Amino acid sequence: MQANQVSKTEFKAKALEYFRQVEASGESVVVTDHGKPTLEVRPFRDTEREPLDILAGSVLRYDDPTAPVDTEWEAAQ
Template sequence: MNTEYVSKSRFKAKALELLRQVEATGEVVIVTDKGRPTVEVRRYKADKRSPLERLMGSVIELADPFEPVGDDDWLDTVVEIEEVHFMPLDVATAIESTRLPGEHFSP
C-alpha cells in the first residue's frame, strides 16, 4: 500500500480528488504542515465487533485480580482536594433547567 504526502495547500486545492483517490485505491494520504505530518487520511473501516470483543486478548498479564490493594498503592493515586464549594439549588430551578424547548413549568 502506497502512502502519498501532500501539503495543506495542495490538499485544500485537491481535497475532493484526493478523497476519491483514497476511497478508490485504499491508499493513505498524509497531509503535511511545513513538511511535518499532521493529518492522515485513510479509507474508513467499520469494526462491527462489540467493545468487549475488541478488548478480548488485550490483557497482557492478570496475576491475581482478587488480591486486595494495599494502602500504599492507593496513596500514590490520591488527589487532595483543598476546598469544595456547593451552590444551593432550589427545586423549581432544577426542574426549569431540565425542561425541553417549548415546555413550560408552573409550580
C-alpha cells in the first residue's frame, strides 16, 4: 500500500479531511516538512490481537517444510 504525501501546511489546513480519508480508505497519509517525511497518519489497529491472527494469510504456499534444502552451505572456518 502506497501512502499519500502532503505538506505540513496543507495538512494543517485540511487535517479533518485527511483524517476522514484515512478512516474511509485505510491508507496512510505521510506529512512532509520541506519534502522530507516527518509524520505518518494511519488507521488505528488494535494491538491486543492474537499473534496467529496477525500472521493469518501471510504464508501463501508451503509444500514440504521437512524436505532437505537443495543449497550448498559454506561453513565458517
